[in-house]
Amino acid sequence: MDDPTLHEAGELEALRRILPLLPAGDTTELGPGDDAAVVRAPDGRVVVTTDTMLEGADFRLGWSTWHDLGWKAVATNLIDVAAMGARPTSLVVALAVPPSTHVSSLEDFARGLADAVASMAPGCGVVGGDLGTAPHATIAVTAFGDLGGRAPVLRSGARAGDAVWCVGGLGLAATGLRHLFAQALDAAAEPVRAAAERLRAGADGASIEAQLAPVSPIAAGTLLADLGATAMLDVSDGLALDAARVARASGVRIALDGAAVAGAAPGASLEAALHGGEDHALLVALPAGVRPPAELGGHAVRRIGAVEALAADERPGVTLDGAPLAPRGWDPYRAG
Template sequence: MSRPRPLVPRGDPADSVRVVGEFGVIARVLARSGTATAAEVGPGDDAAVLRTPDRRVVVTVDVLVEGRHFRRDWSSAEDVGHKAAAANLADVAAMGATTTALVVGLACPPDTLTSWLEGVAAGLAAECAPLGAAVVGGDTVAAAPDSAGVVLSVTALGDLDGRAPVLRSGARPGDVVALAGRLGWSAAGFAVLRRGFSSPLAVVSAHRRPTPPYAAGPAAADAGATAMCDVSDGLVADARHIATDSGVVIDLDRAALERACLEPVGPLQQVASALGTDPMAWVLSGGEDHALLATFPASASLPDGWTVVGTVRAGNGKPGVRVSGEDAETALHGVGARTAGHVHFG
């Protein structure tokens, strides 16, 4: 005797999560998720099993909320997947490690299209694939009826490959401060999108899909980096984490930052000129590019992709950030930046 077909709620699209069901959604998403080289047991059981040759596991988690971290009218599903992965892969890289796997928690309204979730899965997989990583598990749940949209919680697992982790607390007076990756591009893209435009495509794409320098993290650890973090909230804000945890002053060199981030002249300056903005405001306070910031002994040979942008000075009980010797808040005010970076719950 055949089972009766489930009733489809009136108005629900046939591709919605409510109609397809939890296990149907999981099957479709996993088909797009790729394979993690470190996985001994992948998705499908109560938990995944990963090989850990280093005998230590780097763990980090990031939560993306629709309307705050992404908008579906600005970004494709694949863009959201790329961005969700990048935020976590950059954190692992900032410890001097390489990502091996992701697990993803998803809360979404029941009318969410499974084709959109498949796109997110494809974006996650594409961002992870060059590192040999992939989604190896997770959980799905219906969002509350009054929910504003989709929430993605992504946990990344990484391997140090025998290295000591690079912490925020290791910077010492006399070290140099160096940067890998770009700054200000995502903030410029956000400024463009917020005004209803979609070009220049270079900065818009940078906001939709950050391009962190993943390999630069392990390379910095191998070169003797004393402290490191990824720039997710803004250069001054994240440099302050290193300064506070290390008890030092991070003195950023404005001229060096201009050379590293604004030369040659490109789309960042083009957008700034059109909007009447100083591009250094985005360089100093713009987040979500996920560049890496690190300190190295002055005698160290910096790996390819790293550029010196400052020095570490003694904190004398007052750790903080300066820009060419000037108080960071004064420097930020001078370029028109309202804050040092993103303020959670602000």
């Protein structure tokens, strides 16, 4: 039984193999194994975000490896913590999978969590979790962060005169998903792993990678807050929709520059940059005089627009090169 299933190994043996692979975290007082974990919150406040990744709706096991799923769970959740101007301290992971899942798959998942933390948020710990059974894999992550004395950076603080910046690339993850749907499904619309692997190793590899194992600019969150960010959010549902959220919350117009947006989307179309989703870039408003570095932690920092005051009777919204840009509402209940 070199590579037993969960049914063969049982929960205790699975945990015995998985737990040592998880990063301990430098604010962890008590990790997995009791009724609950204990994490330090030096600031006296804790930033909290939760998200679920579901097989079928959010990922296909024929395309993503288990390592990818662990990696993506970290990349997509900790960026929400970063978008508040906080440093991610820890996360908990509740995983439900079929009993036929191999323990080695869960080890790969744990290594994905650990590798992503080491790469994007060193010092963050996986402090607890839950293992259960489900017919389709379900991954629920809750992540925590520390504000280090900063005020949280909300969506609502953008002011007319601020510049709008984007940290990280746009459109690539959606482009990768489009490639996978076009070239890595069989006649029965089932994912074909070999085709996905070929795409990933080929000319479109960067987009496949952005979709399956994204690298998000987590460390940039506190830096941008310290630069005076007035509003910030994780671009996850497409730039147009997420910019509209900032516009609405702040009561302003976000005027995007089409050429600059295209420049923030190497390898992707303007369409994908505006409406693609799953970018996990940071959209941030900074006071006009502030010049952030051209790169933060390997992620390009680009000015893509400006915050403008509303005219009388004008409703908050987004423009592209001066023309109104309608957000395409992504709604999980209406898709597909």
